[in-house]
Amino acid sequence: MVAKAAIPVFKLYGESLDWPTPDLLHSESIPARSRLHHWEIEPHRHADLCQLLFLYRGTAEVELEGQARTLREPALQVVPPLCVHGFRFSEDVDGYVVTLAAPLVALLHQQLGSAPAPLTQAGTWLAGADADYLYSLFSTLQAEYQTDQPGRDLQLRSIINLLVVWISRRHLQRQAGAQVPERGREQLRRFNQLVEHSFRQHPAVEDLAHQVGVSVTSLNTLCRELAGQSALQIIHQRLLLEAKRELIYTTLSINQLADSLGFADPAYFSRFFRRLTGLSPRAFRQREPNETGLTSAH
Structure with a gap:
């Protein structure tokens, strides 16, 4: 996928296609749209729309701001407004694309309170063990979107809320994970200092963990991740x-x-x-x- 000199700004998927629904969201399956474009959506951007692309099966080559990534396992891709993006899918693809209008995005972020606003930046979230759960949410949303049953709007909003909470929690986990190495290195440094001062007394791992300020389990996890050995092995190696x-x-x-x-x-x-x-x-x-x-x- 090669971006053109002038990146088109689409309302949804084409210059002539206006917002097709009175709802603040639009939902469709990936094959429904991409099949019409020979399984490729060329690079473009949306001025005021956020998209959630959920790949359940098949492969998707995702291009964001000129950077390409190929997804071969269930994943949820967030595409924020004005982000240049394009897709190429395998013909056996299964999944959904949900497009959210700006007022709905603002409301969702307001409801999250102090939590990070996960729809304001591009993010790729591997589904892992939640693949079937997410698929059930997207497929239920798609089925509801195509009906005109009582409570339809409430049902759609409820499902979107669940999806955004899932993304927000993953976002928080990723932030916490990025902070762990620095904190972990400091804790490991403190542990090594204690070992250096006391290894001749054969200190108990429990006592050193207490002095570092972590549990024995956390200390062992930290030592294995950053030093490749358990806490006791580090003490023994120093001896x-x-x-x-x-x-x-x-x-x-x-x-x-x-x-x-x-x-x-x-x-x-x-x-x-x-x-x-x-x-x-x-x-x-x-x-x-x-x-x-x-x-x-x-």
């Missing part, structure tokens, strides 16, 4: 590093070394060391220096 240093750079006996590292039983220290390295402390000490994995820089 192991110190044991290797002492074995290489000092003449302490195995008993003295075990005592200096907080092991009351030298035999337990030897089992600990062998479990993590495959060697006894004595065998490790007898290896050539360049085989130990440590250099004088340590």
Whole structure:
């Protein structure tokens, strides 16, 4: 899809097609419109309309402001007003496009209160486990849109409310996820400081988690995500590093070394060391220096 020199501004899908309904929304299936255009909607924009495109099956190449992305799994695409966009679909596509007029968008955002306004910016939201739930909402909205039953307007608004709440919550989750790494790095840094100060005392993970200000589960999740190890493994690796240093750079006996590292039983220290390295402390000490994995820089 290549944008033309002048991006057309459509009221809906064509320059001659005015807003086709007295409602503040319009709904149709993806095949109903794209089949007429050989499965491709060329780049264009809407002056005052927001679109929700839900892909349930098939593939969709989505172009937003010159950037293309191919969707191959259920997803909901938000296209805000004035965003240049185009689509290309596979012929087996299944899904819906709901177009919202500006007054309805404003009302929806007002109802969300202090939550982010999710319809003001482009966003691609993978449906995941909610694919069937979203499909039921869109298909129910489409069926209701085509009828003239009592309470139709209320039903349409109710379904749109559910969809916008779903998008808003995903938006909040994404924002929270973007904030976690920075906060997480600071918490991991604090944990590593505590380990460095106390590893010879073999601190309990529960005690360190309390000092960091997180639960044990959260601390382990954090350590695995950012360090690739559990909290206990980090403590053990620090002990192991110190044991290797002492074995290489000092003449302490195995008993003295075990005592200096907080092991009351030298035999337990030897089992600990062998479990993590495959060697006894004595065998490790007898290896050539360049085989130990440590250099004088340590």
